[in-house]
Amino acid sequence: MQGAFTPNAKKIWESYTEDVQAWLLNNTWCSHCSEISSMDNVSGKIASGLLMLRGSCTRCGGNVVRVTGTPKARSLFNKFLVNRKIKGLLEVFNPKLS
Numbered sequence: 001m002q003g004a005f006t007p008n009a010k011k012i013w014e015s016y017t018e019d020v021q022a023w024l025l026n027n028t029w030c031s032h033c034s035e036i037s038s039m040d041n042v043s044g045k046i047a048s049g050l051l052m053l054r055g056s057c058t059r060c061g062g063n064v065v066r067v068t069g070t071p072k073a074r075s076l077f078n079k080f081l082v083n084r085k086i087k088g089l090l091e092v093f094n095p096k097l098s
Helices: 007-015 018-026 071-093
Strands: 002-005 028-030 035-037 039-047 050-057 063-068
Touching: 002 007, 007 039, 007 050, 018 028, 018 039, 018 050, 018 063, 028 050, 028 063, 039 063
Parallel strands: 002 039
Antiparallel strands: 028 035, 039 050, 050 063
């Protein structure tokens, strides 16, 4: 299933839980099929500070790419989601805050 990963890409990929890895590999947009598909023959590298996964669509064999954040980017995104959720809860309890 996996091809070559650069050392930094491998380190980031291995920082993901198996559930997240599976989700990333099984929810990839294929421009050839024009729908969500799975990725096989995966390789990884770092591009512009992001993890770039390249592979083949399991349906048609076409090239697919998935870009995902580094652990720092994930941390910032998680903070954003928490803040957005808190703001949404505050607006529900006090609509004057929005």
